[in-house]
Amino acid sequence: MSDKGMINSERMVQHFETLVRIPSESKEEREVALKLKQELENLGAEVFIDDADKTVNGNSGNVIAYVKGSKPDVSPFLLSAHMDTVPPGKGVRPVRKERMLKSSGDTVLGGDDKSGLSIIVEVLRTLKEKNLPYGDLEIAFTICEEIGLLGAKILDPKRLRSKEGIVLDSEEASVLTTRGPAAVRMDVDVIGLESHAGVAPEKGISAVRIAAEGISKMKLGRIDKETTANIGVIQGGVATNIIPNRVHLKGEARSLDPKKLKIQASHMKKCFEDAARKFFVKTKGKKTAGKVKIEIDHDYTRLNLSRNSRVVKLAFEAARYLGYPLKEGATGGGSDANVYNLWKISTANLGTGMRDIHTVKEWLNLDDFEKSANLVAQMVLFHAGNQP
Numbered sequence: 001m002s003d004k005g006m007i008n009s010e011r012m013v014q015h016f017e018t019l020v021r022i023p024s025e026s027k028e029e030r031e032v033a034l035k036l037k038q039e040l041e042n043l044g045a046e047v048f049i050d051d052a053d054k055t056v057n058g059n060s061g062n063v064i065a066y067v068k069g070s071k072p073d074v075s076p077f078l079l080s081a082h083m084d085t086v087p088p089g090k091g092v093r094p095v096r097k098e099r100m101l102k103s104s105g106d107t108v109l110g111g112d113d114k115s116g117l118s119i120i121v122e123v124l125r126t127l128k129e130k131n132l133p134y135g136d137l138e139i140a141f142t143i144c145e146e147i148g149l150l151g152a153k154i155l156d157p158k159r160l161r162s163k164e165g166i167v168l169d170s171e172e173a174s175v176l177t178t179r180g181p182a183a184v185r186m187d188v189d190v191i192g193l194e195s196h197a198g199v200a201p202e203k204g205i206s207a208v209r210i211a212a213e214g215i216s217k218m219k220l221g222r223i224d225k226e227t228t229a230n231i232g233v234i235q236g237g238v239a240t241n242i243i244p245n246r247v248h249l250k251g252e253a254r255s256l257d258p259k260k261l262k263i264q265a266s267h268m269k270k271c272f273e274d275a276a277r278k279f280f281v282k283t284k285g286k287k288t289a290g291k292v293k294i295e296i297d298h299d300y301t302r303l304n305l306s307r308n309s310r311v312v313k314l315a316f317e318a319a320r321y322l323g324y325p326l327k328e329g330a331t332g333g334g335s336d337a338n339v340y341n342l343w344k345i346s347t348a349n350l351g352t353g354m355r356d357i358h359t360v361k362e363w364l365n366l367d368d369f370e371k372s373a374n375l376v377a378q379m380v381l382f383h384a385g386n387q388p
């Protein structure tokens with residue numbers, strides 16, 4: 001590893017181990033939030049917890065911290081990670097094995113995204129204790145990222161003045177994610193006509209059959225390199241002897257290309273509409289067909305940073321200086337970076353070393369963890385105009 005890196009890796013790992021032992025599944029981030037608030041205040045930051053908890057019905061808001069830099073002319077720089085984890089995230093016992101930190105196998109580790117939280121705290125500690133010159137920093141530790149980027153979406157953009165930033169919420173420290181999909185969510189109500197299945201099936205329209213017909217005609221899964229689609233929830237029906245008159249479905253589509261996203265969403269809609277028309281009853285010459293009510297919600301905007309954007313250049317300069325490999329990457333998932341970019345904060349997502357996330361086999365690559373922190377510290381310094 002390059003000796004130009006300046007962060008205290010051992011202290012950061014210990015901090016991380018402390019954080020993962022505090023449970024913080026989505027909507028239950030309070031304890032972690034209060035600990036981080038205290039730590040950031042001890043480091044001289046002005047810290048504020050917003051009231052996003054009210055909207056999500058959780059027990060903590062987003063933690064937002066302002067750190068005064070020693071270089072007043074430099075524009076503020078945003079550092080962000082999320083505080084919530086996926087389940088099972090209670091009772092985490094981290095196990096260290098050489099340059100690997102794992103869960104004990106019955107919970108996730110919580111490296112997603114406590115590795116990001118620890119990197120940000122350690123970067124701040126290092127900058128302070130080494131008395132390095134940097135500009136103002138804005139820190140956002142969000143809630144409920146895992147259940148739809150809710151904390152970031154609710155955060156008031158007026159609280160942030162940064163024009164550039166880094167989200168620490170992906171796997172490899174050698175990958176800077178600069179492209180991510182836009183996504184839509186789809187809520188579908190299929191409406192048939194109720195009738196006794198044994199006595200008068202010809203008087204009924206089966207919502208289950210409409211849904212099945214629609215889905216069977218639908219392109220789902222991986223549509224192309226940039227586009228995916230899924231029907232994830234299907235619910236309906238009451239009893240075997242009733243032709244079901246209602247089925248509810250939920251689905252999504254994602255694409256790096258907004259045009260393709262639009263095409264996929266309308267394709268899915270059309271499959272359901274066509275299917276509904278196919279099933280009908282005739283009474284006294286009057287035709288009644290099935291119906292579908294479809295709501296398509298824009299979930300988040302894509303992430304699409306140019307190689308020439310300032311934050312991407314900064315990351316590559318820092319990697320070059322430290323002698324680390326770095327490449328740009330695209331992801332099929334969303335992160336808080338999608339939201340910040342919507343607010344015109346040019347934000348890339350840097351890997352932290354987290355691996356096999358959202359599983360009980362989750363582990364943290366400690367080499368990547370250290371590299372990621374060194375990269376962020378160096379980016380902050382270069383952003384403030386310090387020369388290599």
Ligand SMILES: [Zn+2]
Nearest residue numbers: 112113145169
């Ligand atoms: Zn995450």
